[in-house]
Amino acid sequence: MLVNWPMLIQQVVNGLTVGCLYALIAIGYTMVYGILRLINFAHGDIFMMAMYFAFFGITVFLIPWWAVMPLVVVVTTALGVLIEQAAYKPLREAPRISLLISAIGVSYLLENLATVLFTGIPRSFPSVPHFTEMVIVGQVRIQWLGFWVPLIVLALVVGLMFIVHRTKTGMGMRAVSKDMETAKLMGVHINRIIATTFGIGSALAAVGAMLWGMKYPQMQPYVGVMPGLKCFIAAVIGGIGNITGAIIGGILLGLLEILIVYFFPGLSGYKDAFAFIALILILLLKPTGLMGEVVTDKV
Amino acid sequence: MAEKKFTGVAARMTPRRGRDLTLSCAAIAAILLFTHFAMQGFILDAYLVRILNMCATYAILGLSMNLVNGFTGLFSLGQAGFMAVGAYVTTILFLSPEAKGALFYLKPMEPFLQAIQLPFWLSLLVAGLVSALAAFLIGFPCLRLRGDYLAIATLGFSEIIRVLFTNMQTVTNGAVGLKGIPPVVNLWWSFGIMALVIVFIRRLMRTSYGRAFKAIRDDEVAAESMGISLFKHKMMSFVLSGFIAGLGGGLIASIVGSINPLQFRFILSYDILMIVVLGGMGSVSGTVVAAFLITAAKEWLRWLDNGFSLGLFRVPAIAGMRMVVFSVLLMLVILFYRQGLSGGKEFSWQALIDFLGKPARRDLKREEGGKKT
């Protein structure tokens, strides 16, 4: 087979971009799961809200895009913490299934709320100068995003790793995810740690949402669901609860999706199904994911 | 309600049992009479009949989810997928060849499928079976997964089914969907199937298999150590649930009259989960009551979407407002009434009578405290 190198390079960069964005959102899932053992179904909808915040900031309030970005991160972080306080904190002692139902309830609420606030009419994410422009190197045409996304994600991950491994808050997070009861007895402020975790996850989702919007501008109230589910899957592939795993899982999943469609164009209609098949495969073959630890239930 | 007769238990026909049987028969007779007159168009107009049909269908769907989520303790979110299978199979088998020919204008339908035409009851039955088969195929890999992973996997598969239907142009007519499904579902159909499902599940829960399901819900490790094969019993529950959800999907197709893949998004599964949670996990009567309340209230609250006046100023029409009201309501139930409306209990005449306040009857109840039905 004759390989069309420029095309393949474009697709790999494309897959890497999507993968890095998946990674960014997957971190939010994996951190929350690590601490609360909860699939935060609302994470994808927080992502969606961030997209709308940015949209309204730019098109309605006419704030320049470079000022909107930090603003959106702040507002989304606040939203994430608010959700944790209102919907998850009261259920600390409840069975895990109640927490999961609550997460689905929040997701349902956010989607319905977005339909009311922003209407169900599909909108287009405003185009941001520079990022969406093309760079042409020889025959390869790549959006500036293709360079910026990996750089931004790398910077954020380095920052996150610093927080998790070098600060007191990070130590608390690691302690709580190992054993919440013991951590509590050791004087860790559980509620503060959990709120911080949600805040960080939401902030990363906000950055991811804006970059995502530049790449895939069409948006409606359910826009966060598919990326949300896929990013959870990415976190599972990498090993749930493990931040490095989430990053690897996200990038793998992004590359996988783009490259399968590139090599087998006939499957493009089924693109959204790949992630779920990958999930089933990984759970059957290596349930702990690529980087996860074995957990044995005590009997 | 049909009671299982065990020697000894049936022989002791207590006054309370006799009374309950009489009351049940009276209630059923009243419902039958009402339905009969309603069918003649005396009491209800077409709009109300349609709402009642929807209520009963959602009760069926809620029960199908409760069987898995409430009684067996699994967390499945795949109901929308099974409904889609049910709705499509029913429609494809039931529509006349001419109607199908007219619908498939982008690409002709598979000739074999186009030629088929079955009576409604048979279409519905086949739909249930195909849906059960889908549940079997999905359950095979998924039911080995732990609690919350199962939720994600079933949700994913229901979306895969939807993607599949969108792409199978020559079978499902793709994104355009199918229209003009004859409105054969009347109150007899919807309430009849609902009654069958209620009786089926209530009886099932009193058999050894039903007890095994509940044992799995209570404690998987203990159940397995007592010789209950987790996979086999989870599969039974899942396949039965798929069958019932398929019936529900088929009924919806005929009530609504047209179907397309977008109707069967995962959010539909959330709608049904809302019914189950509101009614109380593991309660048949709770699910039925919640299905009627929510479905009826959704219609009644349409004024929220159409705008209304508040004294001096007018609230403009906001599409989707009632769904926000429902989601807030759901969150309140989740946070403050975790057991749902029924508190996880079943309806009994005694409870109703106690509720209406007849102190004399309470003594009777106390006497029979130990003998649970």
Added chain:
Amino acid sequence: MSILRCENLVMRFGGVTAVDDFSPHVDPGEIVAVIGPNGAGKTTAFNMITGVYKPASGRVFLEQDGQVTMRDITGMRPDRVAALGIARTFQNIRLFKSQTVLENVLIACHVRVRSGLFGAEISWPRYYLEERAMRERAMALLERVGLQDAAGEMATSLPYGKQRRLEIARALATQPKLLLLDEPAAGMNPKETEDLTRFVYDLRGQMNLAVLMIEHHMQIVMDISDRIYVLDYGRTIAQGTAAAVQANPAVIEAYLGVEEA
């Protein structure tokens, strides 16, 4: 020939070896005790025998009816092991919380039900008879453990000692050849403990049953067990009759001398 024979069972959690080279066997009609300090790996051994854990190495063999050879049940699923005739109770009581006392026992009878789900649903004659027999057997078992009057109560509403007895009745309902009891006397008062001792002793006589039990109550262990295995940090430090074990210096040092002082 033995009912149960284990060969060199090993279990590791992470870097810790919880059970190291444990090879117990139980002969027909025997009562065998496993003792040892907390964390010695006793419950882990039970979990390997019943299939809850898959041993890192080693094998478990169970007698098969009417055959000379034993069946290798290593790593079999717990429900298969139960169906083949090993029943157990749990150290930290695991009753079915939403079920009544009677239903708890009936659930354990389910493993012997031959009718299918639809036969049960329509109460087909075969199922009808099975259900009736099941209820009679369950009531008889409840009577044996003295819980017949509590049949309709919720299992979790029983006091602790009765919950333990219910667990034993539930395990017996699976019709086992070998009964594994995990600290059956924990939390019982002296009177209850004495009743339990007699009960277990009678069981093997009346039900043709072998018993393997973990117990901290030395009185029970010394009174009724035919043989004893002593575990410490996963290793078998002694085995033999009650008298032999009591006299073993390693045991006295590791366990008896410290705990019972």
